[in-house]
Amino acid sequence: xxxxxxxxxxxxxxxxxxxxxxxxxxxxxxxxxxxxxxxxxxxxxxxxxxxxxxxxxxxxxxxxxxxxxxxxxxxxxxxxxxxxxxxxxxxxxxxxxxxxxxxxxxxxxxxxxxxxxxxxxxxxxxxxxxxxxxxxxxxxxxxxxxxxxxxxxxxxxxxxxxxxxxxxxxxxxxxxxxxxxxxxxxxxxxxxxxxxxxxxxxxxxxxxxxxxxxxxxxxxxxxxxxxxxxxxxxxxxxxxxxxxxxxxxxxxxxxxxxxxxxxxxxxxxxxxxxxxxxxxxxxxxxxxxxxxxxxxxxxxxxxxxxxxxxxxxxxxxxxxxxxxxxxxxxxxxxxxxxxxxxxxxxxxxxxxxxxxxxxxxxxxxxxxxxxxxxxxxxxxxxxxxxxxxxxxxxxxxxxxxxxxxxxxxxxx
Amino acid sequence: xxxxxxxxxxxxxxxxxxxxxxxxxxxxxxxxxxxxxxxxxxxxxxxxxxxxxxxxxxxxxxxxxxxxxxxxxxxxxxxxxxxxxxxxxxxxxxxxxxxxxxxxxxxxxxxxxxxxxxxxxxxxxxxxxxxxxxxxxxxxxxxxxxxxxxxxxxxxxxxxxxxxxxxxxxxxxxxxxxxxxxxxxxxxxxxxxxxxxxxxxxxxxxxxxxxxxxxxxxxxxxxxxxxxxxxxxxxxxxxxx
Numbered sequence: 034x035x036x037x038x039x040x041x042x043x044x045x046x047x048x049x050x051x052x053x054x055x056x057x058x059x060x061x062x063x064x065x066x067x068x069x070x071x072x073x074x075x076x077x078x079x080x081x082x083x084x085x086x087x088x089x090x091x092x093x094x095x096x097x098x099x100x101x102x103x104x105x106x107x108x109x110x111x112x113x114x115x116x117x118x119x120x121x122x123x124x125x126x127x128x129x130x131x132x133x134x135x136x137x138x139x140x141x142x143x144x145x146x147x148x149x150x151x152x153x154x155x156x157x158x159x160x161x162x163x164x165x166x167x168x169x170x171x172x173x174x175x176x177x178x179x180x181x182x183x184x185x186x187x188x189x190x191x192x193x194x195x196x197x198x199x200x201x202x203x204x205x206x207x208x209x210x211x212x213x214x215x216x217x218x219x220x221x222x223x224x225x226x227x228x229x230x231x232x233x234x235x236x237x238x239x240x241x242x243x244x245x246x247x248x249x250x251x252x253x254x255x256x257x258x259x260x261x262x263x264x265x266x267x268x269x270x271x272x273x274x275x276x277x278x279x280x281x282x283x284x285x286x287x288x289x290x291x292x293x294x295x296x297x298x299x300x301x302x303x304x305x306x307x308x309x310x311x312x313x314x315x316x317x318x319x320x321x322x323x324x325x326x327x328x329x330x331x332x333x334x335x336x337x338x339x340x341x342x343x344x345x346x347x348x349x350x351x352x353x354x355x356x357x358x359x360x361x362x363x364x365x366x367x368x369x370x371x372x373x374x375x376x377x378x379x380x381x382x383x384x385x386x387x388x389x390x391x392x393x394x395x396x397x398x399x400x401x402x403x404x405x406x407x408x409x410x411x412x413x414x415x416x417x418x419x420x421x422x423x424x425x426x427x428x429x430x431x432x433x434x435x436x437x438x439x440x441x442x443x444x445x
Numbered sequence: 446x447x448x449x450x451x452x453x454x455x456x457x458x459x460x461x462x463x464x465x466x467x468x469x470x471x472x473x474x475x476x477x478x479x480x481x482x483x484x485x486x487x488x489x490x491x492x493x494x495x496x497x498x499x500x501x502x503x504x505x506x507x508x509x510x511x512x513x514x515x516x517x518x519x520x521x522x523x524x525x526x527x528x529x530x531x532x533x534x535x536x537x538x539x540x541x542x543x544x545x546x547x548x549x550x551x552x553x554x555x556x557x558x559x560x561x562x563x564x565x566x567x568x569x570x571x572x573x574x575x576x577x578x579x580x581x582x583x584x585x586x587x588x589x590x591x592x593x594x595x596x597x598x599x600x601x602x603x604x605x606x607x608x609x610x611x612x613x614x615x616x617x618x619x620x621x622x623x624x625x626x627x628x629x630x631x632x633x634x635x636x637x638x639x640x641x642x643x644x645x646x647x648x649x650x651x652x653x654x655x656x657x658x659x660x661x662x663x664x665x666x667x668x669x670x671x672x673x674x675x676x677x678x679x680x681x682x683x684x685x686x
Contacts, residue, residue: 035569038562045557350553353514354614355542356570357535439514442549443505 039351039364040371047340051372054333058376059383061329062415065322066384069411071391072315074403076308079105082228082401083300085155088275088283090114090122090290090297099296100303103134103272105399106144106229108192111136113269114295116250120264122275127282130156131260133270135241138189139207142200143179145189145217146233147241148274149259153223156276164221167237169258170249173217174235177225178400185219187234188212189244200232215244227402242268319414326418330373334425337369341429348433349441358434365433369426377415377422381407458490458621459525459544461511461654466530467519468506468677480506481677484520488670490621493648493655495665498674504658507674508626511656512545513537524622542570546615546653548625548644552607554614556600560587563599564613579617586613590643605636612643616651623648625657629664637661 044051083104091099092112101107122131132152138145150166151157153174164183167174175181180201190207217236225231237258239249247268249256275297277283283299290297341348348361388406396402466484469476480503488494496504509515511522513529522529529540541547546567554563564583565575587594590609596602599610608628615623625644629637641664648655657668665671671683 034571035573035575038558038566038569039555042555042557042562346553347555350549351566351570352538353512353541353547353549354567354570355538355545355618357538360570439506439509442509442514 034360034363036360036364036367040367043344043347043364043368044371050336050340054336054372055376055379057329058326058333058373059379061322061326062377062380062418063383063387065319065326065414066381066407066411067387067391068315068318068322069414070384070388070407071403072311073408073411074388074392074406075311075395075401078227078401078403079304079307080301082226082230083304085152085158086274086300088277088286088297089300090118090273090275090295091271092269092294093296096296096298096303097307099272100300102136103274104228104300105401106136106146106233108136108139108144111271113271114273116262116267116269117264118290118295119260119262119267119270119273122273123261125286127278127286128275129278130276132274133238133262133267134272134274135238135270137192138212138241138244139192140187140189140217140234141180141203141207143176143232143234144192145173145241146230146235147238148235149238151259152274153235159224159226161221162224164219166221167235167258168220170237170240170243171217172220172237174221174223175219176223176231176233176235178231179222179234181219181234183219183222186216187219188216212244215240225402229400232400238270323414323418327421330418330422330425333372333376334369334422334428337372337426337429338432341365341432344433345436345441348436349438352436352438353442361436362430362434366423366426366430369429370423373419373422373426377419381412381415384411457525458652458654460490460523461488461622461656462523463487463507463511463520464523465520466507466510466517466522468503468510468515469518479677481510481517484674484679486670486672486679486682488654488656490654491649491652492670493645493657493668494670494672495657495659495668496672496674497658497660497665498680502674503677504674505626508624508656508658511622512547512624513541542567542618544621546618546620546623548608548611548615548623548628550627550630552604552611554599554602554607554610556598558599560592560596560599560602560610561594563610564617566614567618583613583617586616589613589647591639603636605632605639608632608636608640609643612640612647616647616653619651619653621653623651623653623655625655625659627658627660629659629661634663638663641667 086104089099089103092114094112098109099111102109102111119133122128130151132149135147136144153166189212191210239258243249248266250262250267252263275286277286287297351361385406392403463484463486466481467479468481470478470480484507496507498504506515510517517530529537561583564586568579584594590613592606592610599607628644629640632640645667657664659665669685673680
């Protein structure tokens with residue numbers, strides 16, 4: 034048997050309802066799918082961004098704020114760790130490498146981050162895509178998204194917490210707080226990482242200290258940049274990234290630097306608690322979205338049930354022309370399922386479009402590159418909803434089954 | 446017709462015998478008299494007949510009982526050695542598909558479908574694919590009843606054209622029994638005559654038995670036998686000379 038000509042005729046008879054009903058389903062469905070995709074994307078992107086920050090040491094305060102500022106470069110004035118800690122870490126056999134991270138300046142909206150050449154290459158994991166890493170004070174390496182060319186010179190400005198700096202533009206605010214006489218020359222560019230660091234300008238940490246009149250952290254004025262630093266001369270630093278030798282060392286170091294004027298933690302600890310909250314919020318929103326879907330599916334099924342009442346005569350004619358009950362039920366059911374399925378398919382497309390828009394928005398605001406949109410697990414609830422919808426669709430179908438043919442032929 | 450036709454031998458011509466047929470009137474779950482009583486007549490294969498009578502006499506019920514849409518309370522509808530009235534629903538559905546062509550007073554086309562798809566509708570109930578020969582036959586039927594086969598939406602046709610498409614639809618499976626319920630009642634005389642032409646000519650060419658319920662004198666004048674139904678009983682039978 035071939036129910037499709039009848040299904041098609043029924044759908045045509047619905048006119049605009051045949052478009053509106055799937056559209057409603059699509060909108061309802063896309064919310065949940067997009068939500069689930071975004072949440073997963075946000076987890077992946079934030080975790081990936083934190084991957085080079087094995088252990089963070091900072092002055093006691095908010096761990097979350099330290100992670101936000103260091104990993105995601107959300108500007109905030111942080112309390113400083115005594116510079117001696119940096120020297121102590123350099124001598125610690127459990128530490129493979131340690132790098133200070135200093136903030137505070139901005140140029141054309143891009144945060145200027147002072148660190149070591151070793152951390153600029155993420156402990157040697159990445160190589161500059163253009164040029165080279167800074168080798169002396171006054172040199173800078175640009176993140177992949179920084180709109181500066183090699184050879185460009187910039188003058189940093191003092192940034193103020195809470196002040197938003199538009200990227201690529203030298204604002205009035207910046208011009209007012211410029212560190213006159215300080216210049217950096219861009220000597221290299223880093224490859225794209227999909228993290229907020231793509232928008233940072235990396236300079237030797239010594240330059241940041243000198244810019245603020247704090248010396249260079251070394252015994253001699255003309256020492257080469259980078260470790261070892263002179264413990265007595267290193268000014269306070271907001272954060273130190275530590276790469277421990279082993280996992281065991283990591284835990285020992287964390288324990289040791291949790292006291293005596295410092296805090297130490299794995300960024301993953303902060304992320305896990307953030308994710309837990311994020312996950313809870315996602316779960317609540319997902320349940321709301323799915324309930325929403327169920328309501329919309331039920332509404333569409335009831336709409337179709339009402340329509341099947343109007344179609345009594347049509348079903349009776351099919352029976353009179355020789356169609357079996359099964360054929361009539363099948364056409365009624367397929368018509369309803371076609372509407373729901375079209376809605377679900379359109380919903381996935383809509384969710385993908387929404388996700389892409391949100392991804393661009395998040396990237397524009399934070400520099401975090403979320404992985405591209407929807408994956409199978411996001412669409413799985415749709416499969417379950419489709420199964421439920423197919424059950425709902427049996428309502429109009431069974432109404433078609435029960436039609437008394439002779440009666441419906443005469444009275445409609 | 447061409448020998449390649451898919452419905453060539455779908456239903457063998459057969460004698461239709463109505464034997465002491467009775468249908469009760471049921472009101473509020475209780476039998477409250479009879480709609481039809483003791484209906485008794487026989488149509489030989491290829492015969493043409495009409496049932497006429499005042500409204501409420503039970504004509505349509507008789508037609509539906511023969512088509513297997515109403516289950517009679519007494520008597521039998523004999524066709525090819527079986528009793529249609531005694532068959533289970535699925536067998537009656539199959540019989541209606543294979544042996545019966547139905548024409549309704551108000552056409553009952555699917556206005557959203559094209560002429561050819563409307564004519565092909567009864568073939569969709571048991572086959573997935575439509576062979577080219579069958580589609581060709583649907584086109585030929587449309588031309589024979591004088592309707593443009595290419596019409597994309599049957600809803601735009603005039604009433605007369607719609608009823609002629611309905612006749613073509615009833616004939617697509619080469620039924621051995623053609624049943625028509627007031628086929629000309631909602632048409633003007635001219636269109637009524639064209640529909641009557643189509644019905645009678647095509648039934649005769651297909652050697653199908655034709656039974657019409659009608660009040661239309663022009664139509665009644667063209668059939669072999671006229672049965673007059675009064676208050677659910679067969680009053681007279683007139684045979685054309």
